[in-house]
Amino acid sequence: MTTSRCDVLVVGGGPAGLIAAREVASSAPDLDVMLLERDRAIGAPVRCGEGVGHAGIADFMDPVDAPWVSRRITRVVFVAPDGTQVRVAEGDVGYVLDRSRFEPAIAEEAGRSGAEIVIGTEATSVARTDYGWRVATRGPAGAGTIDARLIIAADGVESMVGRWAGLDTRVPSRDMESCAQYVVAGIAFDPDAIYLHFGSDIAPGGYAWVFPKAVGVANVGLGVVALRAEHGRSARAYLDRYLESYFPTGVRTGYTVGGVIVSTTLARTVTDGMILCGDAAHMINPLSGGGIVNAMKSGRLAAHVAVDAVRTGDASAGRLERYHGEWMRLLGDDHVRFYRIKEALGKFDDAFFDHLARSVNGIPEHRRTLGRIFARALVRHPALFPVVAKYFV
Ligand SMILES: Cc1cc2nc3c(=O)[nH]c(=O)nc-3n(C[C@H](O)[C@H](O)[C@H](O)COP(=O)(O)OP(=O)(O)OC[C@H]3O[C@@H](n4cnc5c(N)ncnc54)[C@H](O)[C@@H]3O)c2cc1C
Structure with a gap:
């Protein structure tokens, strides 16, 4: 002892x-x-996608040329359920770490x-x-x-x-996401961008991500709220289906699972x-x-x-x-405000996000701020007003 x-x-x-x-x-x-x-x-x-924002990490450690950075990220791409891509950020967005x-x-x-x-x-x-x-x-x-x-x-x-x-x-079980992730090699994507892919068939209650580790290599994962999964389907089953659809020739070199508390x-x-x-x-x-x-x-x-x-x-x-x-x-x-927004967004169907993505693509790329994206969403769904009001209070 x-x-x-x-x-x-x-x-x-x-x-x-x-x-x-x-x-x-x-x-x-x-x-x-x-x-x-x-x-x-x-x-x-x-057990992580390893994505972080620039300002957040730079507050603690110098990320420039650090050996613990796998990839510097300069773009964020949201992907709507129907595959419409929206580029929403440009510049010093963040990093994919090597944890x-x-x-x-x-x-x-x-x-x-x-x-x-x-x-x-x-x-x-x-x-x-x-x-x-x-x-x-x-x-x-x-x-x-x-x-x-x-x-x-x-x-x-x-x-x-x-x-x-x-x-x-x-x-609460509705606030627990089950996540699964592969490290996938030999796939084609923009190595300077992170991709966040939404859709009720893709990842109910969550989203799929592609976070580059190097050219052609990425952490590809997703999180699902178990309560929303069809017939108790596991996060890994959703992820296998995702990879078969979007990266069928990718070579899986690593696998992990884990829980994320979205509360x-x-x-x-x-x-x-x-x-x-x-x-x-x-x-x-x-x-x-x-x-x-x-x-x-x-x-x-x-x-x-x-x-x-x-x-x-x-x-x-x-x-x-x-x-x-x-x-x-x-x-x-x-986080209390973000949680309310998450709850409100969870009530919309895939068609809403498909429409929003196409509508946001009508805004010139350099003018796509969060505020303008919200404004587009509000035009279609005034019911979002109270939520957005709370967010900005
Ligand atoms: C699949 C997945 C993908 C994710 N992707 C991202 C992402 O891209 N970006 C992001 O910001 N976040 C991401 N997260 C969340 C992120 O990983 C966590 O929020 C973060 O690691 C929390 O840090 P922590 O120090 O609180 O806990 P942890 O990193 O979990 O560290 C806790 C440590 O405590 C140790 N421990 C536990 N119990 C004991 C004990 N009794 N005695 C001694 N040691 C103990 C564990 O072994 C562990 O090392 C992801 C999570 C998952 C599951």
């Missing part, structure tokens, strides 16, 4: 946890910070700043003590315990740590001595399903609130509540 003690214990070595560990270690070198990752490698296996190198790069920065990164070690339960929390662990050397003043729970979509501490982390932030993201961040706190953009940058932003926020709490000797839920408020102002309130 191994035992150890630290000020801040981060559970989970994804983008949220790694940024949290990096920020605690760099902003408070006097505090002991430890990060546990149950997988045997940081950044692997990759197997990206996360180790953050881990290296965290480690250099003084965080202890422990791989192959899983948190298995938590219990409240006078010190803070006692965390039971299972690792290469067997069972152990870690005493921590404060826990940052960044344990992802299957999060258990918050639940063990009594927080309600359940996800709003948990009502409570803190309890005594504990802060939840990233997917564990349901901080994914419910419209796009993107969660990497959100996870990093919440990890940074969690780190700063955690340092303040440990320094002042007050890690009570009341003191940590500041984290929840700051997150809601930063992105959480936007």
